Amino acid sequence: MGEFIDEKYYTPRKNFFNGNPTVVKSEKLDLSQDVKDLHKALGFISNKQTIIDIICTKTNRERLELAKAYKTCYDRDLLEEFKRKFPKGDFSKLLIALMTPTYEYYCNEIYNALNRAGTDESVLMQILCTLSNNDINEVCQKYVKNYGKTLEKDLRSDTSGNLRKLLLSLLNATRDESMILDLYTARVDAMELKRAGVDKWGTDTSTFTRILCLRNLDQIRLISQEYEYITGNSLEKDLKKEFSGDILDALLSILRYATHRSLYFARCIQSTIVGFGTNDKSLIRLIVTRCEIDMGDIKEAYEDKYGKSLKSAIKGDTSGYYCKALLKLIGE
Template sequence: MYPYGTPTVVPAQNFDPVKDAHALRKAMKGFGTDEDALIAIICHRTNEQRQEIQRQYKTHFGKDLIEDIQSETSGNFEKLLVGLLTPIVDFYCNELCDAMKGIGTDEDVLIEILCTLSNSEIHTIKKQYLRMYGAHLESELKSETSGNFKRLLVSLCTAHRDESGHVDQAAAANDARELLKAGELRVGTDESMFNMVLCQRNYQQLKLILNEYESITGHSLEKAIKREFSGDIQEGLLAICKCVTNKAEYFASRLHKSMAGLGTNDRQLIRVIITRSEIDMKDIKVTFEKMYGKSLKSWIKGDTSGDYKHALYALIGEQRSSS
């Protein structure tokens, strides 16, 4: 049923958007807010179902559900609920726009989104970005980034990756040799060859190329990329390799990074959980525990609190603990 992974948020059975809209209104009327009721509904419906609830909420009460949530909640709990109620394409557009706004660019966000989505998803985001902000995503990327990293993002933004799933062993061996010549066998690196291969070949073919590279050199292409590149371009190329070999591992490392060290990067934590909960969050959880020796739930427990924590538990398919 789920060809790409196992989600933790699935369509609610016997879904009744009118009943949900009334329950949400009741949870926010009068003194105090019933946060548990908000979590029980918003965190246990798919994005599509949440959009239907919002339409019914507006129809029945003449009020905007997101605005009501914003006036009744605060902090990261509010950000999480608003993110969940935002259509997923708009959510991605907001994240991309905010990553490029103001002084400095959050390259990590650009990599996480553009290196992991399919052609059709990127095309949809580009159209919506233009509608929402009156600007072309590609132009914004060009003005906010530079050098090899800019070229990588522009290549990804064109969304011309082969998605046929067709594999060719001889072509894979040839590409592996070309990558070796463009990197480790020369002084300086011909980054255009890495760009071309990693942004155009389909994932199944890339798997073959990675295997071929390792059998020719005795080490992984990822190791070669770490040696030949640095900074954002290195991170971008590694993200593509990781998505080819194990996408759940890539997102598990993103979750870990959001909570490791001093302070929590809540924006990153929220984004990964919102965007993966309907795709492969179960796989990410299992991978997270294998990689870091502790469950994702225990990390969330240590780094978050209150209603925000309980909402995250619900989205990753975990029961609320008594503490």
């Protein structure tokens, strides 16, 4: 940590990379019993509750081990069994998400967001703005392997303008991950953002993209504090003045993810359930991917922000075993 940092002035977040998950590694894993119970639950009369109790209380890694044990025992692919038994609907989508290895899942989600009528930019942002360099590299490798073309190529052809530049920059996976804080460069960056934004007629987007895509996440938090100190305005507010549309959403995603991760995801979840209907694909992705990382914190942030529990929000917007499974994943 830099010598300039005054503890009172800048309080580093506790455990940025460790959150409170709602699904944790089992203390004692009894795969043979689980496999037997699952087989019974997938019988002539299916028992969804048993499936939820077994699948939604395990980590992705454990679920994949379970699938392997199932294959050994019954010579059947567990995921295919789920698909056969539950061919459609949100419960089915959720089971598929849970049984897919994490990087593969991110990769599929990005592919589907890009290869549909009208690209779903929110999916790209929610994934690419929040993965580590290593995660991004893994996803890129999977993408080539699964689809025979690079993610970069697909991003280039399906996005445009400043958003494309920003996403390609994230895809380079060159963000500083040192966690080293430097007040001097934070001040320089904050001044540059001021010059490139509010001080300028028009906006120099590349300055914003460069700083927000390359600086480490803790440093971004410091930059935003310096920005507010220098200008008297919050960086978030000025981003909203200078940008609009997708590029604004992307810049806000990075800023919010860096400054308050759990609140950022609480907002993402809220955006899937507000309005008419529910964006179940994104709701499923957010719950499935965050339950092993920081869903406990997201629940807290959600309740603080929206004045009701995430549990009641999910109950209000989903139903049946799909709802029960989501609640199990968030530890309710």
